[in-house]
Amino acid sequence: MSDETNTPVLEVSDLHVSVGGKEILKGLNLTVGAGETHAIMGRNGSGKSTLSAAIMGNPRYEITSGTIVYGGQDIAELAVHERARAGVFLSFQYPVALPGVSVVNFLRQAVRAVRGDDVPIKAFRPLVKENLKILDIPQTFMTRYVNDGFSGGEKKRLEMLQMLMLQPTLAILDETDSGLDIDALKVVSTAINGLRSEKRAQLVITHYQRILQYVTPDHVHVLLDGQIVKSGGPDLAHELEKHGYEWLEKDAA
Amino acid sequence: MSDTTVDRPKGAAGTAGLGDDYDTKYGFHDDESAYDFKSKKGVDHEVVEMISRYKKEPDWMREVRHNALDVFLSKPMPTWGSTELLNSIDFENIHYYVRASERQAQDWDDVPESVKNTFEKLGIPEAERKFLAGVTAQYESEVVYHSLREDLEKLGVIFTDMDTGLREYEDVVREHFTSVIPAEDNKFAALNTAVWSGGSFVYVPKGVEVAIPLQAYFRINTENMGQFERTLIIADEGSKVHYIEGCTAPTYSSDSLHSAVVELIARPGSTIRYTTIQNWSKNVYNLVTKRAIAEAGSRVEWIDGNLGSKLTMKYPAVYLVGEGAHAEILSVAFSSSDQHQDAGSKVIHAAPRTTSVITSKSISKDGGRGTYRGLVKVHEGAEGSKVNVKCDALLLDDRSRSDTYPTMEVDDEAVSIEHEATVSKVGEEQLYYLMSRGLDQDAATTLIVNGFIEPFTKELPMEYAVELNRLIQLEMEGAIG
Ligand SMILES: Nc1ncnc2c1ncn2[C@@H]1O[C@H](COP(=O)(O)OP(=O)(O)O)[C@@H](O)[C@H]1O
Numbered sequence: 233m234s235d236e237t238n239t240p241v242l243e244v245s246d247l248h249v250s251v252g253g254k255e256i257l258k259g260l261n262l263t264v265g266a267g268e269t270h271a272i273m274g275r276n277g278s279g280k281s282t283l284s285a286a287i288m289g290n291p292r293y294e295i296t297s298g299t300i301v302y303g304g305q306d307i308a309e310l311a312v313h314e315r316a317r318a319g320v321f322l323s324f325q326y327p328v329a330l331p332g333v334s335v336v337n338f339l340r341q342a343v344r345a346v347r348g349d350d351v352p353i354k355a356f357r358p359l360v361k362e363n364l365k366i367l368d369i370p371q372t373f374m375t376r377y378v379n380d381g382f383s384g385g386e387k388k389r390l391e392m393l394q395m396l397m398l399q400p401t402l403a404i405l406d407e408t409d410s411g412l413d414i415d416a417l418k419v420v421s422t423a424i425n426g427l428r429s430e431k432r433a434q435l436v437i438t439h440y441q442r443i444l445q446y447v448t449p450d451h452v453h454v455l456l457d458g459q460i461v462k463s464g465g466p467d468l469a470h471e472l473e474k475h476g477y478e479w480l481e482k483d484a485a
Numbered sequence: 486m487s488d489t490t491v492d493r494p495k496g497a498a499g500t501a502g503l504g505d506d507y508d509t510k511y512g513f514h515d516d517e518s519a520y521d522f523k524s525k526k527g528v529d530h531e532v533v534e535m536i537s538r539y540k541k542e543p544d545w546m547r548e549v550r551h552n553a554l555d556v557f558l559s560k561p562m563p564t565w566g567s568t569e570l571l572n573s574i575d576f577e578n579i580h581y582y583v584r585a586s587e588r589q590a591q592d593w594d595d596v597p598e599s600v601k602n603t604f605e606k607l608g609i610p611e612a613e614r615k616f617l618a619g620v621t622a623q624y625e626s627e628v629v630y631h632s633l634r635e636d637l638e639k640l641g642v643i644f645t646d647m648d649t650g651l652r653e654y655e656d657v658v659r660e661h662f663t664s665v666i667p668a669e670d671n672k673f674a675a676l677n678t679a680v681w682s683g684g685s686f687v688y689v690p691k692g693v694e695v696a697i698p699l700q701a702y703f704r705i706n707t708e709n710m711g712q713f714e715r716t717l718i719i720a721d722e723g724s725k726v727h728y729i730e731g732c733t734a735p736t737y738s739s740d741s742l743h744s745a746v747v748e749l750i751a752r753p754g755s756t757i758r759y760t761t762i763q764n765w766s767k768n769v770y771n772l773v774t775k776r777a778i779a780e781a782g783s784r785v786e787w788i789d790g791n792l793g794s795k796l797t798m799k800y801p802a803v804y805l806v807g808e809g810a811h812a813e814i815l816s817v818a819f820s821s822s823d824q825h826q827d828a829g830s831k832v833i834h835a836a837p838r839t840t841s842v843i844t845s846k847s848i849s850k851d852g853g854r855g856t857y858r859g860l861v862k863v864h865e866g867a868e869g870s871k872v873n874v875k876c877d878a879l880l881l882d883d884r885s886r887s888d889t890y891p892t893m894e895v896d897d898e899a900v901s902i903e904h905e906a907t908v909s910k911v912g913e914e915q916l917y918y919l920m921s922r923g924l925d926q927d928a929a930t931t932l933i934v935n936g937f938i939e940p941f942t943k944e945l946p947m948e949y950a951v952e953l954n955r956l957i958q959l960e961m962e963g964a965i966g
């Protein structure tokens with residue numbers, strides 16, 4: 233068994249994923265080490281959400297070949313909730329509404345499930361309060377129904393609240409930045425940066441480099457038609473911004 | 486009091502003199518200590534006569550019973566609902582009257598393991614378990630009831646069991662009994678009228694608001710969990726009352742037929758809320774008639790939750806007879822394997838500017854069957870009335886079934902009608918989202934179901950809401966037999 237500190241948090245090898253019989257990811261490779269933040273950039277339809285779904289274990293996405301290794305373990309056989317309990321978190325691009333389920337109840341159950349132990353209400357309350365403050369969310373949020381009638385920005389803040397409550401080892405943020413105004417973007421970035429630590433890793437999926445001004449990635453990858461076509465440092469994001477995705481499309485062609 | 490000499494309508498004429506010899510024939514005595522009374526199996530005029538005499542009822546009530554029996558015997562079975570299940574009821578094999586002391590003498594050992602397990606999982610206290618399983622007649626909350634009763638008496642509120650009500654407030658009972666639901670209404674209302682026992686009698690005087698809910702649970706020592714309960718609630722002008730019957734814990738009954746009648750009378754400007762949570766064991770046929778008369782400016786709310794039973798047929802009704810009266814019917818039915826919940830509502834708009842809001846939620850699982858059956862009728866002249874009906878069904882798997890039969894009869898044009906019906910399955914996306922937060926599939930489903938019925942749950946007193954959510958969780962885990 234390898235030395236823990238050297239084991240990558242996530243290792244995706246030659247991943248092929250199909251949805252409804254159509255191949256979306258076509259041999260994707262990605263290694264994310266502990267303490268690292270990676271950005272995945274790509275235009276709409278390139279397969280970004282498909283990658284996040286495959287890592288989280290959405291049963292609708294079929295892995296036809298390749299492996300996803302998390303913390304040294306192949307997670308192909310793990311159910312979605314088992315991955316969550318192992319420390320994987322996905323901030324959804326389109327979080328679903330849960331009518332009748334209050335935010336507070338939802339958070340409590342999620343925290344209990346992931347920690348495998350109930351958090352006494354006494355410890356839970358201050359924790360929530362602290363995180364609400366970080367995210368600039370009013371207390372009244374807690375009694376609303378999860379994502380039910382939420383604005384786009386509110387949904388993203390709730391995703392971040394969950395992330396802060398669950399303290400994941402691997403956080404995947406699927407376009408958490410899109411649709412946010414600059415203040416919200418700063419708040420969300422603070423949350424993401426606050427979670428950075430040498431044991432954790434982050435995968436920031438985005439369309440624009442805007443968020444990367446606040447969350448500085450260690451590595452940037454460009455996803456095009458189901459494959460990573462280019463990787464580099466933070467500068468790559470700027471170049472993409474300047475030249476657009478066509479620049480790489482030509483390269484790939 | 487004369488015996489059987491009062492005039493009887495034709496149908497019951499043949500019963501004159503019947504039962505005169507019941508004392509000697511059946512060996513019943515008048516002293517209280519000798520009470521151990523169980524009627525023979527089956528129902529006929531002799532049984533009805535015995536019940537009434539045994540309870541020392543006034544002649545008029547005995548007449549009401551006999552007449553109702555004739556109606557019961559002559560009326561055919563309903564041809565809708567679950568006819569197959571209805572026709573399988575063996576009326577000859579039922580004791581129609583069992584005295585409370587007798588009824589409670591059920592042996593704890595006879596209570597099915599599944600029911601005991603559920604009590605255990607719900608964390609129901611020992612004493613209460615025995616009561617719920619029908620093993621003991623007494624329950625500690627009797628003490629609570631007594632002090633509650635004193636407070637109520639000061640306000641002039643009457644809250645007692647129906648038999649006592651009949652004895653102590655005969656005139657009031659006589660005036661209103663069957664005034665909302667006549668025996669002729671349906672076969673099971675007729676049966677109840679003939680053999681009723683127990684239930685509650687509530688009277689709230691003008692302008693009195695009863696601050697805390699009246700819970701039948703508090704007077705559990707009496708016969709309120711009988712098979713043929715009869716409840717009558719009268720809210721006088723401008724008064725307000727909330728009545729709660731049942732409880733979320735499974736109620737084990739070895740009696741398989743339960744047929745209650747509930748009559749509500751809301752005088753002008755009054756408010757009655759009637760909350761029911763029933764969770765009968767799965768051998769029970771629960772065939773209930775509930776109806777309210779709502780006078781001008783009054784408000785009647787039926788909050789009705791049905792779990793358990795083999796077959797439930799229940800359609801709480803409100804007759805809006807006074808201008809501006811409002812009806813609110815909020816119901817939840819949960820059906821699992823071998824269960825059919827045939828529930829719904831009925832609202833009659835018979836006065837101008839009357840309003841009704843009907844919300845029905847049904848959940849079916851493991852091949853369970855939920856049916857919504859609703860009737861809204863707006864009479865001519867009920868102008869400016871508003872109707873809002875919303876029926877949502879949630880199916881937890883492909884084997885389960887949900888049907889909706891909404892009927893609207895609208896005879897006035899100046900009314901507003903909104904109707905919406907949805908059938909949904911637990912969403913894959915919702916499950917995925919919850920599971921991505923660490924919840925396993927059962928826990929995720931439970932949360933979705935509890936969210937689905939939240940509009941109902943939030944109307945319940947806290948302790949009931951908590952119990953109901955917990956119970957649904959047990960149902961989801963398949964922990965309830
Ligand atoms: N559930 C699905 N069913 C069918 N097609 C899908 C599904 N999810 C994604 N796709 C298709 O896969 C491709 C990549 O989608 P996606 O991973 O969402 O891209 P991105 O997140 O980069 O915009 C698109 O062509 C999209 O239409």
Ligand SMILES: [Mg+2]
Nearest residue numbers: 280281325407
């Ligand atoms: Mg996407």
